[in-house]
Amino acid sequence: MDWIDLRSDTVTKPTDEMRAAMASAEVGDDVYQDDPTTNRLEARAAEVLGFEAALFITSGTMGNQLSLMCNTRRGDEVIAGAQCHIVMHEVGAAAVLSGANIRQIPYENGLPVPARIAAAIRPDDIHEPRTTLICMENALANGRVVPIETMREIYEIAHAHDIPVHLDGARIFNAAASLGVDVKELTRYTDTLTCCLSKGLCAPVGAIFAGTRETVERARRYRKMLGGGMRQNGILAAAGLIALEKMPERLHVDHENARYLATLLQEIPGISVNPEEVEINMVFCTIDRPLPVLESLPERMKEYGMLIGGYEEGQFRFVTNHGVTRANVEQLAKALREVLAEA
Numbered sequence: 001m002d003w004i005d006l007r008s009d010t011v012t013k014p015t016d017e018m019r020a021a022m023a024s025a026e027v028g029d030d031v032y033q034d035d036p037t038t039n040r041l042e043a044r045a046a047e048v049l050g051f052e053a054a055l056f057i058t059s060g061t062m063g064n065q066l067s068l069m070c071n072t073r074r075g076d077e078v079i080a081g082a083q084c085h086i087v088m089h090e091v092g093a094a095a096v097l098s099g100a101n102i103r104q105i106p107y108e109n110g111l112p113v114p115a116r117i118a119a120a121i122r123p124d125d126i127h128e129p130r131t132t133l134i135c136m137e138n139a140l141a142n143g144r145v146v147p148i149e150t151m152r153e154i155y156e157i158a159h160a161h162d163i164p165v166h167l168d169g170a171r172i173f174n175a176a177a178s179l180g181v182d183v184k185e186l187t188r189y190t191d192t193l194t195c196c197l198s199k200g201l202c203a204p205v206g207a208i209f210a211g212t213r214e215t216v217e218r219a220r221r222y223r224k225m226l227g228g229g230m231r232q233n234g235i236l237a238a239a240g241l242i243a244l245e246k247m248p249e250r251l252h253v254d255h256e257n258a259r260y261l262a263t264l265l266q267e268i269p270g271i272s273v274n275p276e277e278v279e280i281n282m283v284f285c286t287i288d289r290p291l292p293v294l295e296s297l298p299e300r301m302k303e304y305g306m307l308i309g310g311y312e313e314g315q316f317r318f319v320t321n322h323g324v325t326r327a328n329v330e331q332l333a334k335a336l337r338e339v340l341a342e343a
């Protein structure tokens, strides 16, 4: 069955062009650094994202953890948003892999506040951990986009204290599309970057870690340590190249569909959503119904051929993606209206 799948943009399948490129990809052994397609992807990623060097890695999680491993020593403190992916969804890896503490800074109105980050930087005091990394995220996991000015301010605060910045840019191309700027306008305000190829950009596997040549070479060793030294991964890099070159330009379609969905949901009794807050491909809403109705909603939606995420932290999240059309968005709104009318 062909589901209409709004659980995430990670569900996107490789395009026909990607599958053809994968089938004919020239490959070598990437641990020996002689896989030509991977080398091409890494060189091109460095260029497009505005860094000296880039490394093809298995996942966004690996990229974030590589930055922590490169930039911290045991006992150091990393500043990160309390709701960010590194804190919420990386299985506590910072403690295991880097032995780092994370100082979690709450957002205000869904966005990071430079002054709060500045206040969290530790003084040079023998009793306190050293602050050795500031982690940013853009787009944020809550669907918001951090303005360029805020990124610049945080970067300047960090550098005034000789602290590097890492940017979890799993959806950096969504952020750039939303702001209407070249991605380099955002990546200039970070020292290392994670960028996912396998979300809205539709590659089947993979992400990019980028930074200075020196940091990327250290990350290459850590990637090997984590079991991420791949061999004929040109097959994956071939899809990654298309993700990088061709897919960012269509992300605005997902954003428009998300905004359209929010306007449709707004009309449904019991649903609260603010279309003005839809900045990328994610729509968050609350639904005024008893808990059992909310918990059973994903199962009910399957009857309409639709997959949606579960009720989490009081909200539902719908994510538009390459496999979701404007007509599908209308179908979702219609199905929700019907189900909620009965409940």
Ligand SMILES: Cc1ncc(COP(=O)(O)O)c(C=O)c1O
Pocket: 010, 058, 059, 060, 061, 062, 085, 086, 137, 139, 140, 141, 168, 170, 171, 196, 207
């Ligand atoms: C903001 C953010 N960062 C990092 C990741 C991790 O990516 P991966 O699933 O490839 O490990 C995700 C995944 O959804 C994400 O949303």
